Amino acid sequence: MARRCFVAHPRVSCVTLATLPTPLEAGGKLQSGANLWVKRDDLTGLGVGGNKARKLEFLCAEAIDNDATCLVTVGAAQSNHCRMTAAAGARLNLPTHLVLSGEKPKNLEGNQMLSAMFGAHLHHTGLAASDWSNLELARAELTEKLIRDGQRPHSIPIGGSTAVGAIGYAVAFDEIISQCSLQNFVADAIVFTTSSGGTHAGLVAGLVRARANDPQKVLPKIIGIGVAKGVALNTNRVVELANETLTLLGERANATIADVIIDASYMGADYAIPTQAAADATTWAAHRGAWVLDPVYSAKGFSGLLGLDANGDFGVDSNIIFIHTGGLPSLFVMH
Numbered sequence: 425m426a427r428r429c430f431v432a433h434p435r436v437s438c439v440t441l442a443t444l445p446t447p448l449e450a451g452g453k454l455q456s457g458a459n460l461w462v463k464r465d466d467l468t469g470l471g472v473g474g475n476k477a478r479k480l481e482f483l484c485a486e487a488i489d490n491d492a493t494c495l496v497t498v499g500a501a502q503s504n505h506c507r508m509t510a511a512a513g514a515r516l517n518l519p520t521h522l523v524l525s526g527e528k529p530k531n532l533e534g535n536q537m538l539s540a541m542f543g544a545h546l547h548h549t550g551l552a553a554s555d556w557s558n559l560e561l562a563r564a565e566l567t568e569k570l571i572r573d574g575q576r577p578h579s580i581p582i583g584g585s586t587a588v589g590a591i592g593y594a595v596a597f598d599e600i601i602s603q604c605s606l607q608n609f610v611a612d613a614i615v616f617t618t619s620s621g622g623t624h625a626g627l628v629a630g631l632v633r634a635r636a637n638d639p640q641k642v643l644p645k646i647i648g649i650g651v652a653k654g655v656a657l658n659t660n661r662v663v664e665l666a667n668e669t670l671t672l673l674g675e676r677a678n679a680t681i682a683d684v685i686i687d688a689s690y691m692g693a694d695y696a697i698p699t700q701a702a703a704d705a706t707t708w709a710a711h712r713g714a715w716v717l718d719p720v721y722s723a724k725g726f727s728g729l730l731g732l733d734a735n736g737d738f739g740v741d742s743n744i745i746f747i748h749t750g751g752l753p754s755l756f757v758m759h
């Protein structure tokens with residue numbers, strides 16, 4: 425099922441899970457006079473869509489190359505990454521185990537309801553949503569148990585943020601740049617929500633690769649809006665992951681700390697704790713373009729874009745791309 429993906433690198437395997445390219449929509453003017461563009465990665469298709477489809481195309485190819493008999497991954501109770509891994513497992517006929525925070529709810533809602541619908545096994549740990557290190561330990565324990573039971577699990581860390589997963593966003597960077605030239609503009613910045621750092625690292629790897637190929641080309645700033653303390657609000661980690669990704673892509677050029685911008689000032693108290701700015705950004709986006717943002721990820725990311733614009737960070741007539749990374753199912757969770 426895995427095939428070689430020559431878009432990334434001749435040695436990199438990829439399975440088709442996402443509907444690509446996703447649209448790049450014109451979003452009109454921001455308050456400052458900058459032009460807004462929305463990259464619709466909420467429309468990647470797989471299991472109702474989102475950014476993780478791009479990572480899973482490479483992570484699942486790795487699983488198939490390794491002859492895995494099942495997938496294992498981990499996340500918060502309403503993890504989009506877990507739901508999309510469950511969808512990938514269904515598409516590829518690989519039983520999928522999800523290690524989740526929280527207790528088993530009486531009724532499954534949102535992402536958990538969909539994960540169960542895709543046939544995944546849900547392992548509720550009772551851990552807090554932001555207890556990332558113990559959630560990762562629980563994933564390691566489950567992986568070992570599956571090995572003892574004779575399985576060959578492909579075990580994917582939180583958010584799918586390995587160098588292999590990040591290749592998906594190095595490829596997305598190229599996709600965005602070619603859509604910009606088709607639509608006759610040059611992007612000044614790409615803004616998106618960052619949490620486990622794989623989306624960010626992949627975009628930075630794409631940027632560094634493009635710069636190495638054409639040092640004269642004007643390339644956008646990559647701006648991640650952080651939404652979770654203690655995961656990857658760590659610039660050094662994103663640089664490291666981007667450089668591991670570049671190595672997999674056979675690229676000699678390196679990312680540096682100057683390539684990685686993480687703005688954590690729109691997170692509020694911590695992961696999944698609502699902010700007024702995110703609620704306002706949700707209304708703004710819904711009224712402007714019928715873009716549906718979620719309170720945990722995309723609304724905080726978009727509130728960052730609007731906040732940077734209000735602070736005067738973007739020039740008049742500059743072109744600012746927001747990557748809508750998805751998150752729709754958590755809108756339908758009642759508590």
Ligand SMILES: Cc1ncc(COP(=O)(O)O)c(C=O)c1O
Binds near residue numbers: 585
């Ligand atoms: C909707 C949504 N947006 C953004 C992100 C952040 O992506 P990353 O974990 O690659 O930083 C996630 C991660 O789970 C997500 O579900």
